[in-house]
Amino acid sequence: MNILDKINTQLSEFSKSERKVAEVIIAAPHEAIHASIATLAKQADVSEPTVNRFCRRLDTKGYPDFKLHLAQSLANGTPYVNRHVDESDSPQAYTEKIFESTMACLDTARQSIDVNSINRAVDLLTQARQISFFGLGASASVAHDAQNKFFRFNVPVVCFDDIVMMRMSCINSNDGDVVVFFSHTGRTKSLVELAQVARSNEAIVIGITELDTPLAKECNLVLSSNVPEDTDMYMPMASRIAQLVLVDVLATGFTLRRGNKFRDNLKKVKDSLKISRFEKK
Amino acid sequence: MNILDKINTQLSEFSKSERKVAEVIIAAPHEAIHASIATLAKQADVSEPTVNRFCRRLDTKGYPDFKLHLAQSLANGTPYVNRHVDESDSPQAYTEKIFESTMACLDTARQSIDVNSINRAVDLLTQARQISFFGLGASASVAHDAQNKFFRFNVPVVCFDDIVMMRMSCINSNDGDVVVFFSHTGRTKSLVELAQVARSNEAIVIGITELDTPLAKECNLVLSSNVPEDTDMYMPMASRIAQLVLVDVLATGFTLRRGNKFRDNLKKVKDSLKISRFEKK
């Protein structure tokens, strides 16, 4: 979280002297990062320990740590603040905003992801007798994408975006099957029900969805990207990208787990496509 | 200017000990910014002044100044060097690398995108009598995703991932139709041929693919994400994400062009989904 914003937000919580420090920093943050604690104290007309206390109040370890945070806030001019597309935005503006908000979203997702869960998911997938990917609506394309990736691994994999097919598949599932549900909301009724069916047939259920949702509760393992809701205005955008990257991570974990010999297999699939393509000049 | 890149570029100009320092920093830059010069020196198995000299060689004032620069390089997900997943990577490591390389890729894409083309594409799409999205393999899921987005706009939209259906659709296409081809390589023979068919039937052909490829040559308009090839090792990863974000941009441009009244429409679609979901607690 941007420390400059934080200073502004907490401005009222500071004491008189601390506020003096805050003002000097806000007025010239670029100079502040190059100042020593003594210089800054003099500029704000306070003592050095006051500056130090100011830093601690912002949950930093001390002055040098604070400068590090400040430097990051100042990197790249204005980082991705202006996330929301505005009606009056030019094509240039909304293009940049969407790219930046997507990147910001991935950054958040990366930080919130639980690596142990990733690792367990890879465990489960590598040992699966068969993998099924299910998704509806916007999540259907994520499921298709997952199929496309895992299919290359020469593992039995199916993908459905149709409730009826999903149900049939779940009813026939067995011990050793892994079913992956993609759901942005985690609240789609039919998916929750299907997860129950799959589990009662001994299949392992992985949910790529939000934590603490009805769907999450039915899963053996949940991977959450934990993306701020407000990024997706009227349709899932950034959150779906985060899910896709998660699929990339799982696929990568899968190939690494399988080792070298296996990667030849991937190359074979890739090479097999050559015949359907024009030569590269 | 990114100091991590700079370290990599100048790697050959460093002396033996300096290179040791460089390697430690590249291996764990996030930790380096919190280390003191003594800690770092010990990790690199060199003396403290060597670290200092290393910093100066990179045109910084000294170690603290160097850390500031480094912190800025790492700020807000600004992607960094070690993009390639390595066989010995821990789950933590490959997860981070994939997220970061994806973000790096989006950053590149954003910079290389031609806004005028975006704008023209939005023009064409808003005026379309019908929109078709075509993609094969990994691009099929991008096409599906596009369908999912544009379908909400209450515009006639179809999507095919099947050569035969595509062909039928192209043969029946007309003046006023817009056909969007997704192709990572731009070299898939059947798609190139279909683009020709569509054009000869007066449809407008938009290609979301690489510039200067056989497919690009058959298009009325090409949107290229221009993603470095080496990011996609054995399967399309980052490049496909860039295409999806491009779809987001086009969809956003579309809604903006249609104005306020239209956004109610989107809300209606979103609300219509509520009945199939569990209430939010």
Place this chain on the structure above:
DNA sequence: ACTACAGATGTAATAAATTTACATTTTCTA
């Protein structure tokens, strides 16, 4: 208005970190 107390601020000492000056080692060249 005075006292007692809590919070805020400053002073000075201490500790930590960085830099400098110089000594030693290594590497290259003749």
Place this chain on the structure above:
DNA sequence: TAGAAAATGTAAATTTATTACATCTGTAGT
């Protein structure tokens, strides 16, 4: 292999940050 130049390390000096404690300020209760 001697000698110079470059690289690296050691230890002292300097700068910088932190801690402990003293002082001040404002406030609530009497």
